[in-house]
Amino acid sequence: MDSPDLSFGDFTLPGEAGHEQLTLRLAQQWGADTIRDSDGTQLSPAIVQSGHAIYSTLCLVRSVQPWAREHRDQLQQNFLMSFPVVAEKTQTTITLLAGYFTEQFSVNAKASPKRWWQVFDRTTGAEVPKARWRFNAPKGTVTIERTQAGHTYTVNFLAFRLWEEISMYNHLTNHWGDREHLAAVDPMQPATQKVLLTFLARWLTEHPDTNVVRFTSMFYNFAWFWGADHQRLRDVYSDWGDYAMTVSPRALVAFEKHAGYALCSEDFVHGGLYNSTHNAPSRRYRDYMAFVHDFVIKFGRQCIDLVHRHGKKAYVFYDDHWIGVEPTSPRFREFGFDGLIKCVFNAFEVRLCAHARGVATHELRLHPYLFPTGLKGEPTFKAGGNPTLDAKNFWIDARRGIVRAPIDRIGLGGYLSLVEPFPDFQQYITEVAREFRLLKSLHARGRPWTAPFKVAVLTAWGDLRAWTCSGHFTAGVQLYDVLESLAGLALDVQFISFDDLVAQGVPAGVEVVINGGRAGSAWSGGHCWADPRVEAILTHWVQRGGGVVGIGEPSAWPQPGRQFRLASVFGLDRDRGERLANGKFKFTKPAGIIGTHFITTDTPVGTALDLGHDTDGLFVLGAGTQVLAENNGSPRLTTHAFGRGRSVYLSGFKFTYNNTRLLHRALFWAASREDQWGVWQSENVRTEATWFAKAQKLVVLNNAGSPQHTVVTLADGSSRQKVALKAHGIAVLDV
Amino acid sequence: MDSPDLSFGDFTLPGEAGHEQLTLRLAQQWGADTIRDSDGTQLSPAIVQSGHAIYSTLCLVRSVQPWAREHRDQLQQNFLMSFPVVAEKTQTTITLLAGYFTEQFSVNAKASPKRWWQVFDRTTGAEVPKARWRFNAPKGTVTIERTQAGHTYTVNFLAFRLWEEISMYNHLTNHWGDREHLAAVDPMQPATQKVLLTFLARWLTEHPDTNVVRFTSMFYNFAWFWGADHQRLRDVYSDWGDYAMTVSPRALVAFEKHAGYALCSEDFVHGGLYNSTHNAPSRRYRDYMAFVHDFVIKFGRQCIDLVHRHGKKAYVFYDDHWIGVEPTSPRFREFGFDGLIKCVFNAFEVRLCAHARGVATHELRLHPYLFPTGLKGEPTFKAGGNPTLDAKNFWIDARRGIVRAPIDRIGLGGYLSLVEPFPDFQQYITEVAREFRLLKSLHARGRPWTAPFKVAVLTAWGDLRAWTCSGHFTAGVQLYDVLESLAGLALDVQFISFDDLVAQGVPAGVEVVINGGRAGSAWSGGHCWADPRVEAILTHWVQRGGGVVGIGEPSAWPQPGRQFRLASVFGLDRDRGERLANGKFKFTKPAGIIGTHFITTDTPVGTALDLGHDTDGLFVLGAGTQVLAENNGSPRLTTHAFGRGRSVYLSGFKFTYNNTRLLHRALFWAASREDQWGVWQSENVRTEATWFAKAQKLVVLNNAGSPQHTVVTLADGSSRQKVALKAHGIAVLDV
The missing domain is CATH 2.60.40.1180 (Golgi alpha-mannosidase II)
Structure with a gap:
């Protein structure tokens, strides 16, 4: 192969005005071809005219504060559910914002409450007729008549957001005092659209040295509702994938026209659960997401076209205001973005970035960020910190993904000046950049070898939430751990939804389907399993030779006498207590882990499996189910032959190198491919x-x-x- | 007070032929007024004519074996669900009894399968039309046409029981070889009724020395379905309170005539869960129970009248064939029994016996039984056993109940000859008998003092399952432990159902309602909470000053955003994972147990609460909920003021003396009666x-x-x- 130049290119360095010499020295040392600004840093003329490409960050919806201040009706909105109130008498008054942070929210008293709001008797589950309640705008209350003592009432109402959440978080976390509270305007409002496009055109003219406009991100932030009590209940609700903060009367009217049916407040509020990405989504909400996605693409495209007309490129940051952007959607390419930038802690986030189609450039923002402290407040670039070791640990995690899927660029963010006292850090980043360029050069020649069969992960979201669950790694959500293991394995992994499965069956080439997570979750599938076709398709597919790996509560959808829809396939089910009177088949207890099974070959005999938070109450259906590990009589790792196919069950999963190997082997075994195990396999699990x-x-x-x-x-x-x-x-x- | 005679009376001794001298010596020493036979023992003329009253055991439905052998259609029946079969093709054959013990069951091929049976596609949940399946009687199979590959099918069918379960259990446990397999006949069959009455009349004539006929018990045993594989799945299903084994076409026809609507097989099978007492019962099943209860009373009364006409008394044993007897039903008195005999391991069983109305005599059969080994195979009256210590430990448990509720008699069962080598045991029973007579004499003067408020336990069964759950104490069912604590406390406890609550509200005098157990269970209430009136009545009652003590998953009935119907009352709810995106109020973490609260006053500060199997994932709703103990952020013991009332929550419960005191105090606190705590209270929790x-x-x-x-x-x-x-x-x- 040709020797690639490993010393230069594909690296974005955060410049810092006042530290021009350091900026240019490290740009040279790290081989940076690009310099960026960061939140809180500026680039000086000496930097922007140094011959490097320049990235400039831009958050459009936060960029027009005078307009936002003067046109409060143009602010973004969302539905909130009032905190529940229990009636004591026949008249009950609810203060709508009681419990919420009133610097974030104000009640939208302008859009007709009787049209858009709903009052619920949560005890009966019924909506209270609109004639039986009235809104008092000055007091911000709703008074309900003919309430029944002992019944619980809530009001779903529209609230404007006065303070954009990222501004709010940074402001309050960093004690910015009387610095302006930035508000986010709603680009679905025609007047605001014009203001934003005018602003953008001027901004582009005023930034002649900028080569790449880095949008942060498009228009709508993920959902984040703050409580009044920041010490004890700051985050009333927070979900990285919820479209809650896109809602407005205008959006709802447009949706009805578009979809042919109307949504109501409860479609968004859902008893206070809102539409968390972790819970299996309703069809109506999916329709609404598609509607917002369409809008964000269309208005986003206008912005991006403007950028291109100014001879600049448009990149998008994959976080913050990313709602409606959906980089893994097949429509993402319609934006016309030139690049996608993802900050990564883990291997699965690398795969998430690489997985986006429709952009030429996939760029990673590596950790640690150049901040004094890390995300959890631990020291990084200050006394007590070891940023070089941090960088190594982040790099080995990210590298597992980079070696498996092509990435185009890497870079850092933050305050460059902080690295000055850490020459070993400076040196290590030089090595990281070289390693990255080397791996990129290998990918450029052709994709790496993968196992001779494909693996599909089945969730309610399918490919739309490929290589992620919702935001950062969250303890207790088993799929994150599974994804982190898969992200570094020589496997061709795809993500399918239940809709995909019903429409097309298991995709060609896929020999193992993974399903799991908590019952009711989007990951296990929840109500998607209510469709009997799902059970029938998968069961019959295993009968004909397919393989299934189930984790936690796979295929869980309670029916009388059965929790797992695939109980027969797994040869195992879960008892949540309702089977107290039903006997359980006494399986042969393994002595520790059976190290002689193909799946546990690399697990030292006698080792205790650490699967994180285990699901309990499992029982096997008969002698055909082999139990490889158990705890207090509840199986933890089982195998089962079913028809011509196979299944493996794990009662939990936690990302460790041992468990990654276990999962890897389980996939080969479920695919009946254990005779092909070993090729390009490294013996040492680390x-x-x-x-x-x-x-x-x-x-x-x-x-x-x-x-x-x-x-x-x-x-x-x-x-x-x-x-x-x-x-x-x-x-x-x-x- | 008069000095009672503590040396004689109210004691039943198991006599044993061949050991006449011992029998009469111990009858003298223990002050026995009555001698009984036991399963496996006979009484000799020297005993029955010794001047003692004589109890003779009689199990009517097992008593007419020639008739049973010659009239297989008169045997008892039940519905069984075939083990699930997954279709591979468009025709699927199910062997009905595959997996079941064929010495217990045979398919009832006589009653029209198309009329009584049902075939289900468990994947769709729909019944397969009767035209699409056919029964092959010689093979014992059902063949289903147009099955869909990957779908799971089951057949609900009627089976005769060839071997009565108590006979079967004793036979197989004790290796009785070729001794006859006794079958139970169905007294709902008119021909069998005649046979039984004729048998009974003759038996009464032939037992002139018998004073008391001890029925074991009436006609139908609790449900007990055995599997083919006795090593690995002997008990396919076993429930002490299920009426499954009363079913027959005749019963179903009579039920329809009686109730005005028909039941189907699935009402009994319920996807293989049958009607376990631990799961909240359906209205249809409750109707059926009432119908069977009516039959058992009516035919039972004929038998008892016959006994009385022979100048003898009729006692009933409260176990085995007790289905339909229902000693705590208000109709129990209609039988006309003279006595009820309950074998007891615990205090709550003493209360269960005492609670039965409509019999003059409440008699306890104490443990240990005079058998070589105990129920779990541990040595009792043989080498390695310590029957005196066993007797002491059983006695202190039973005594807690006896001191609280009047019992009329006690006694023993088994092989008297086994006690001969244990003079200290003989002496201890003398003391037990004296203690019992002393306590009985105190009750005779008037009931003991109780707290100045009443306590109600709210379950789906209400008073019908007062002082029990289902059979013996079962680990993991919190209510057993609660009952065992309550059984010895100076409290007036009553048991109410959700029907009672809706019809009449919380009964007068009740100041605390206890509810808890697993979500969906009969104890927590399951679907009974779907009726919004239940939530409203209790919530409003607490608003006006009532108290609630919740344990485990009280009032659990999932709605969007809420698991506990009484979440507002408890100031606490449970997250089963669906609230991952919802913030949780950060409560003040207690350092160990807060010993300064009224409830935990007697719990040493820093002690770890042992509540058995804790419910996890609890969260408090706000600052009004005081957390007295927690584990990993999940509250375990909380208090909450609500309106003018109060609530206490415990995440589990286990019977210990410390926890009994904790519960006792929690009840006083919830009743706002802590100022009256202390009267007649013993400081030492033991x-x-x-x-x-x-x-x-x-x-x-x-x-x-x-x-x-x-x-x-x-x-x-x-x-x-x-x-x-x-x-x-x-x-x-x-x-």
Whole structure:
């Protein structure tokens, strides 16, 4: 292969005015071709005219504060549910914003409450007739007549948001005092659209040195409702994927015209659960998302076209105001973005970035950010911090994804001046940049080898939430851990929804379907399993030879006598207590983990499985279910042959290198492919091997912070290559 | 008071032929007025003519074996659900009894399958039209046409029972070889009724020395379905309260005539869950129970009248074939029984026996039974056993109930000859009999003092399952533990159903309602909470000053955004994962248990609460909820003021003396009666005090196996009486 230049390019450096010399020195040292500004930093003329490409950040909906101040009706809105009130008498008054942060919200008294709001008797579940309540605008209350003592009432109402959430969070976290509270305007309002386009045109003219406009992001932030008591209930509701903050009477009217039916407040409020990404979504809400996505694409496209007409590129940041952008949607390409930038903590986020189609450039923002402290307040670039070790640990996580899927650029963010006292950090980033360029050059020659079968992850969201759940890694959501394991494995993974499954069956080439998570969650599927076709399609597919790996509460949808729709396939079900009188088949208790099964071959005999928060109450249906691990009589790891196919069940999952290997083997076993196990496999679980066939290079990663030795099995399945690796190291071998 | 004779009477001794001398010596020593036979023992003429009253056991439905053998259509029946079968093709055949014990069951091929059976596609939940399946009687199979691959099918069918379950259990447990398999006939069949009455008349004539016919019990055993594989799945289904084994075409036809609507097989099968007492019952099933109860009373009354016409008394044993007898039903008195005999392990079973109205005599069969080994196979009357210590431990449990509620007689069962080598056991039973007679004499003067308010336990069953759940104490069912605590406390406890509550509200005098258990269970209430009136009545009652104590998942009935119907009352709810995006109010974490609260006053500060299997995922709604104990952020013990009333929440409950005190205090606090706490209260939690006001006697029990000291507060609430107690001891004081 040609020797690529590993010293320059594909690297974005955060510049900082007042530190021009450092900026330019590190740009040289790290091979940066691009310099960016960051929240809180400026670039000086010496930097922007240094010959580097320049990225400039821009959050449009926050950019027109005079307009926002003068036109409160143009602010973004959302439905809120008042905190529940229990009636004591026949008249009950509810203060709408009681419990909410009134610097964030104000009641929208302008749009007809009787048209848009709903009052519910939550005890009966029925809506209170509109004639039986009245809104008192000056007091911000709703008074309900003929209430029944002992019944609970709530009001769904529209609220304007006075303070944009990212501004609010940064302001309050960093104690910005009397700095202006920025508000976000709603681009669905025609007058605001014009203001924003005018602003953007002027901004583009005023930034001649900017090469790339980095949008942060488009127009609507993920849902984040704050409470009045910041110490004890700051986040009343917070979901990275909920479209709650796009709603307005205008949007609802337009939706009805578009979809042919009307939504009501309860479609958004849902008893206070709103539409959390973690819960299986309703069809109506999915329709609304598609409607908003369409709007964001159309108005976004106008903005991006304007950028292009000014000879600049448009990149979008994949966070904050990303609602409606949907980088993994098939329509994402319609925006015409040139690049997508994702900040990454983990391997799955790398895959998430790489997975977006319709942009030329996929760029990662690596951690640590150049801030004094990390996200949890731990020291980074200050006394007590070890930013180099942090960088190594973040890099080995991200690298697992980078080696599997092509990424175009990397970069950093924050205050560059903070790195000055850390020469070892400066040096390590030089190495990271070189490693990245090397891996990119291998991908450029051709995609790396993957197992001879495909794997599908089945969720309610399918590909729209591929390689993520909702925002950052969250403990207790098993799918994050599964994704983190999958992100670094030599597997061709796809994400399918229940709609996909019903429409087209299991995709061709897929030999294992993964399903799991909490019952009712979007990940396990919740009500999507109410459609009997889902059970029938998957069950019959396994009968004909398919494989299923279930985790936690796969296919859970309670019916009398059955919790898991695929109970017969797994040879196992869950008892939530209703089977107290039903006997349970006594399986043969394994002595610790059975290390002799194919799946547990690399798990030392006697090791206790650590699957995080285990699901309990499992029971097997008969002797056909082999229990490889159990706890207090509840199976934790089982295998089951069903028809010509197979299933594996895990009662939980936690990302560890041992569990990643266990999952990898479980997938091969479920696919009945265990005879093909081993090719391009690295023996030591703390290491991982990747074969770039076109480039004829074997890449071996050390995911550990200590030197490791391993042996990699080569293409013929028997030859073996010994490899020694430095801590956090990488080996690129000709074999 | 008069000095009662504590040396004689109210004691039933199991006699044993061949051991006449021992029988008569112990009858003398224990003051037995009555001698009984037992399963496996006979009484000889020397015993039955010794001048003692004689009890003879009789199980009518098992008593006419020649008739049963010759008339298989007169055997008892039930619905069974075939084990699920997944279709692979368009025709699917199910072997009905596959997986079941064929010595217990045979398919009822006589009653029209198309009329009585149902075939279900469990994947769609729909019944398969009768035209699409056919029964092959010789093969015992059902073949279903036009099945869909991947769908799961089951058949609900009628089966005769060839082997009566108690006979089967004893036979197989004790390896009785080729001894006859006894079958139970169905007294709902008119021909069988005649046979039984004829048999009974003859039996009564042939047993001139019998004074009391002890029925074991009436006609139908609790449900017990055995599997083919006795090692790995013996009990396919077993429930002490399920009426499953009363069903027959005749019963179903009669029910329809009686109730005006027809039941179908699925009303009994319920997807394989059947009608377990632990799950909230349907209205249809409750109607059926009432119908069977009516039949059992009517035919039972014929038998009892016959007994009375022979100048004998009729007692009924409260176990085995007790279905339809329902000793706590208001109709129980219609049988005309003279006595009820309950074998007891615990205090709550004593209360269960005492609670039955409509019999003159309430008799307890104490443990240990005179068998070589105990129920779990542990040695009792053989090498390694300590029957005296066993007797003491059983006695202190039963005594807690006896001191609270009047019992008329006690006795033993089994093989008397086994006690011969244990003179200390013989001596201890003498003491037990004296203690019992003393307590009975106190009750005879007047009921003991109770707190100045009543407590109601709210369940789906109400008073019909007062002082029990279903059969013996079962780990994991919190209400058993609650009942065991309540059984020994100076409280007036009643049991109410949701029907009672809706019809009449909370009964007069009740100041605290207890509700809890697993969501969906009969104890928590399950679907009974779907009726909004229940929530409204209780909530409004607490607003006006009532108190609620919730345990585990009280008032659980999932709605969007709310799990507990009484969430506002408790100031707390449960998140089963669907609230991942909803913030949770950060309560003040207690350091261990807060010992300064009234409820935890007797709990040493820093003690870890042991509540058994805790419910997790609890969260408080606001600052009004005081958390007294928590685990990993999930509250375990909370208090909440609501309106003029109060609530206490416990995330679990386990019967211990510490927890009994905690519950006792929680009830006083919830009733806002903490200022009246202390009267007739014994300080040491291992002891309990009872004041017999009429008799002017203070009884103090030592529930511990070691000597204890305590101090009892007297009637004025301030005077205190010191008491020293021997291990397992009792003190009866004039104060």
